[in-house]
Amino acid sequence: MRIERANMVKPHPPPVLCQLVEGRQVESVERRGKNILLGLSGMGLLHVHLGxxxxxxxIPDVRFRCLSARIWFELDDGKGLIFExxxxxGRLRFYHRQEASGLLAELGVEPLSDQFTLSRFVELARSSRQPAKIFLMDQRRxxxxxxxxxxEALFRARMDPRKSLSRVSRKKLAALHQAIVEVLNQAVECAVKAYAKPGVFQEAEEFPCQVYAREGKPCLRCGHSIRRIHQGGRSTYFCPACQR
DNA sequence: ACATTATCCTGCACGC
DNA sequence: TGCGTGCAGGATAATG
Structure with a gap:
């Protein structure tokens, strides 16, 4: 294992992490939210966040790693597992599996699972007074x-990113719930298509944004100019005419 | 306890 | 042409 960027690794210092990981086998691969979890032999767990x-x-040969490979592992067959x-x-952390359960408990419901029911979503929405956009980005919910x-989800559901969801009607929340699922399904579809293409250097198929990064351009639904505001230090794009 | 802001880091778009 | 500036993202730390 080689770590080119110490600041991408937590909480152990790089030499300690290498010692903890080297020689172990990858036994499982899972995903929770934006987190990738590699189960290692000996009760270890590698937690990868791609940022x-x-x-x-x-890659077939670890020696062919790319320029922006920050961390890589030489596998026992000479292949390379690359974190570029x-x-x-991005971040890479090592846990013992027992410690990791606490971390995962912090994470909210999986939006593409059957746990993400309308009732669950309504319950979550009613419990938060934060602006809708901030609420949706909170990984704990x-x-x-x-x-x-x-x-994109707020645009499709025609909802104002600045307003709290706490007193929004169940009907409107149903539209947002559906929009979230649709947007994520479409995003997954794009990613699958991109990776299904032959050739390593194929361009990733881009998600067709309807509102994001379209400041000043006409709304695709009503023609009004798209606005950009700041929420939580991030840009939010929305149509002030048809998102209410 | 809450909400906002700064920090990390690099690549790219932009204006002069 | 080239240089400087600012912005983009997620999570976390720090501040209000």
Whole structure:
């Protein structure tokens, strides 16, 4: 194992982490929200967060790692498990499996699972006085929505990102619930298509944003100019005319 | 206890 | 052409 960027690794210092990981077998691969969990032999767990620009993949020969490979593992057959991340906002942590359960308990409901019922969503929404956009990005409530998909879901449900969901009607919440599921399903579909294409250097199929990054452009639904505001230090894009 | 802001980091778009 | 500036993202720490 090699760690080029010490700040991508927590909580152990790189030499300690290497010692903890080397020689162990990957026994399982799971995902919870934006987190990837590699179960290791000996009750270890590698927790990978890709941040914004991170990527995790296996290459046929570890020597062919790419320029922005920040952390990599030489597998026992000579293949390489690469954690690349040009902007280095990704994180890699090692836990003993017992410690990890606490971390996972912090995470909210999986939006593409059958746990994400309308009733559950209504209950969550009614319990928060935060602006809708902030609420949707809170990983402790719903696990997996980031800045782009939160904006897209609100646009599709025609809802104002600045307003709290606490007193919104069940009918409107149903529309937002459905929009979240649709947006995420579409995002997954895009990713699957991109990776299904032959050739390593294929461009990833881009998610067709209807509102994100369209400041000043006409709303695709009503033609009004799209606005950009700041919420929680992040840009929010929305149509002030048809999102209410 | 809550809400807002700063921090990390690099690549890219932009203006002069 | 090239340089500087600002912005983008998620999570967490720090501040109000």
């Amino acid at each position: 914004m620009t991170g990527n995790l993949f296996v 991340d040009p902007r280095t906002l 719903i696990a997996g929505l980031g800045n782009i998909y939160a904006a």
